[in-house]
Amino acid sequence: MFLTIVVVLVVSGALVAGAAWGVFGRPSDRVEGFVVALAGGALMVSAVLELVEPSTKQAPAWSVYAVVVLGALVFVLLDRAIARRTSKDSGGGLLTAITLDGVPENLALGVALIGAGPLQVAALSGSIFLSNLPEAAGGARDMSSGGHSRGKVMALWVATAVLLSLAALAGNLLLAGVPESALALVRSFAGGAVAASLATEVFPKAFREESYLAGLAATLGLVAAIALDQLG
Known part of the structure; x- marks a missing residue:
């Protein structure tokens, strides 16, 4: 439990x-674009090696593929709905991304922590961390620039962090006895x-703000995530 909480x-x-x-x-836009691309490269590897492929x-296989597509479809529909209600650079899209993929992702993380050592969860937790930090920075900055007060923006992101924390704890405490096939579908949706x-x-977003160096940053993130995966 101590490892889980940490x-x-x-x-x-x-x-x-x-x-x-x-x-x-x-x-700055360039710094943010670089770190967002770095996180994206790491999360791309994590999605394949830690979520979909093991599932x-x-x-x-057919159920995994179907739920992967369902996860993408649900995200696209929600992201599009938010985009229609807010400006493109309002930060709402990144908040949707973090919340929608984060809930099942953190459920999976909580399950992975059951009886696991630090190295076994380093890849997934490390990739989530690398993704959350710059995405939250970009989303919060856009929200603040869009006219929302700093207090309101921080409260929204703190609430999101609490929600994802509860999802990870729920995965660890409540899903321990759930069949692996069902947990695989949770990971597939994520x-x-x-x-x-x-x-x-x-x-x-990364390309708009950092242009072609975003490609290099994404590659560095990919390498970092593979290195983390090798630890497990």
Whole structure:
């Protein structure tokens, strides 16, 4: 349980730290674009190696593929609905991405922590951390620039961090006896939402702000995530 609490605090704390960076530190567009691309590269690897690929060994492949597509579809529909209500740079899209893929992702993280050592969860938790920090910074900065008060923006991101923390704890405490095939589908949904968010929110934002160096940053993130995966 101690390991679970530590990992949950670190991963969810990245949202709060990132939001504070975006609201009070005001990172430049180029710095933000670089770190968002770095996070995207890491999360791309994590989605495949830690969420989708293992699921194909625990549930029928057709069901995994179907739920991956469902996760992407749900994210796209919600992201589009939010975009219609807010401006493109309001930060709402990144908040949707973090919340929608984060809930099942943190459920999976909580399950992975059951009886696991630190190295076994380093890849997934490390990739989530790398993703949460810059995405929260970008989303919070855009919200603050869009006219929302700093207090309101911070409260929203703190609430999101609490929600994801509860999801990880629920996964650890309540899903221990759930069949692996069902947990595989939870991870698959998260993987689909991650893939959709990378294509529609993360990489386009990174390219707009850092242009071609975003490609290098994404590659560095990919290498970092593979290195973390090798630890497990």
